[in-house]
Amino acid sequence: MGEENTKIGVDEDTIRRYENARYGIAGNHSAVQICSWNRKALRGMGVCYKQKFYGVDCHRCTQMSPAFAWCQECCVHCWRPAEWMKKTSMNEGEVDDPRLIIEETVKKRKILISGIGGAKDANKELFKESFNKFPSHWAISLSGEPTIYPRLGEMVGLLRKNKEVKSIFIVTNGQEPHVFEKLKKNGQLPTQLYVSVSAPNKELFKKLNRSIYPDGWERLCKTLGMLSSLGCRTVIRLTLMRGINDLDEHIGQYAGLFEKSGADFIEVKSYMHLGLSRERLKKENMAPHDYIRKWSEGFSKLLESYEIEDEDPVSRIVLFKRKDSRFDNLIKNP
Ligand code: SF4
Ligand code: SF4
Incomplete structure (x- = not known):
């Protein structure tokens, strides 16, 4: 490993690896990347399912x-x-x-996106808006777990104050439930909070998620249990790995867990055989959309409070909505 080059200790080798993988490093521990859907949107080649389901501005997104x-x-x-x-x-x-994180992220995003404007098929109007205006959608997910950053609430608060920002999504693994209590108390919750789930029980959680915490499963359950009381839009994203976490014995366990959570939305999505996951899983663990749709139809029979709302075959995803959710699908306020 290379020399430690920051005060909180990300070594140079790690930074180089991320930069080679087209991440822009913003400050000492933050990063930004241009998502493939963001690129496509700027070329008029479609938008991501989050624009279709929730109305975010795909071309003005910062991931x-x-x-x-x-x-x-x-x-x-x-x-x-x-x-x-x-x-x-x-x-x-x-x-x-x-x-500093917000400023550097915007700067690095501009550098990463600049090349797209010159492409023959770029939509000049959308590019101009995307490049010149402050990003209107913040997808706080990418690589790593955002709740580890102790000043996450302040960051959300600053973004909320910016009139250009229409939506802020945070994706979490649910391992730090106290963080959501703090965000709620301080009025710093995002527009939409996603909790990733990929195991129906403790045993599989240990095998698939490999948390550093011996009580990682209990931590995740605690986070799920507080979703209905947070006050912001909440989503459970279930990643299905065909043949691993989608068996008949699992489906009822997911139903029990999700019903109890009171989340506004559930996304059932196929695992995608991409990046470094290819070294851990097989291509057949990635299910086609037809399979996800059929699995979801079976799942819907076990759910009393949710119904299928939408789907996106390209992203192999089915959206469920809680029947008594107070939120519209399309986001109106940040
Ligand atoms: S919302 Fe997600 S999928 Fe859509 S452009 Fe942003 S990072 Fe990509
Ligand atoms: S998928 Fe798992 S390992 Fe990867 S960033 Fe999310 S929680 Fe961490």
């Missing part, structure tokens, strides 16, 4: 992480470089100010 090499899990299906994430916590006194 970023305030903790790109930090995660408490090492999931088998992670197509991000989980093996490069050696760190699991940050000291609040050493982290970057959220203002």
Whole structure:
């Protein structure tokens, strides 16, 4: 490994690896990347399912992480470089100010996106808007676990104050339930909070998610249990790995877990055989959309409070909505 080059200790080798994989490093522990859907949108080649389901601006999206090499899990299906994430916590006194992270993220995003404007098939109007305006959608997910950044709430608060920002999504593995209590208390919740689930029980959770915490399953269940009381839009994203976590014996366990959570939406999505996950899983673990649709139809029979709302075959995903959710599908306010 190379020399430690930051105060919180991301080594140069790790930074180089991420940069080679087309991540822009923003400050000492944050990163931004241009998602393939973002590129497609700028070329008029379609939009991501989050625009279709929830109305986010795909072409003005910033996909970023305030903790790109930090995660408490090492999931088998992670197509991000989980093996490069050696760190699991940050000291609040050493982290970057959220203002710096936002500024640097916007700067690095511009650099990453600049080449697309010159492409023959680029939609000049959309590109101009995407390049010149402040990003209107913030997808705080990318690589790593965002709740490890101790000033996440302040970052969300700053984004919320920016009039250009219409939506902020946070994707979490649910290992730090206390963080959501704090975000709620301080009025710093995102527009939409996603909790990733890929196991129906403790045994499989240990095999598939490989949390550093011996009580990782209980932590995830605690996070799921607080979703209905948070007050923001909440989503459970279930990643199905065909032949591994989608068996007949699992389906009822998911139903029990999700019914109890009270989440507004459930996304049932196929595992995608991409990136470093190809070294851990087989191509056949990635299910085609027909399979996901059929599985979801079976699942819907066990769910009393949810019904199928939409689907997107390209992304191999089916959306469920809670019948008594107070939220519209399309986002109106951040
Ligand atoms: S919302 Fe997600 S899928 Fe859509 S452009 Fe942003 S990062 Fe990509
Ligand atoms: S929690 Fe997310 S970032 Fe961490 S290893 Fe799992 S899939 Fe990857």
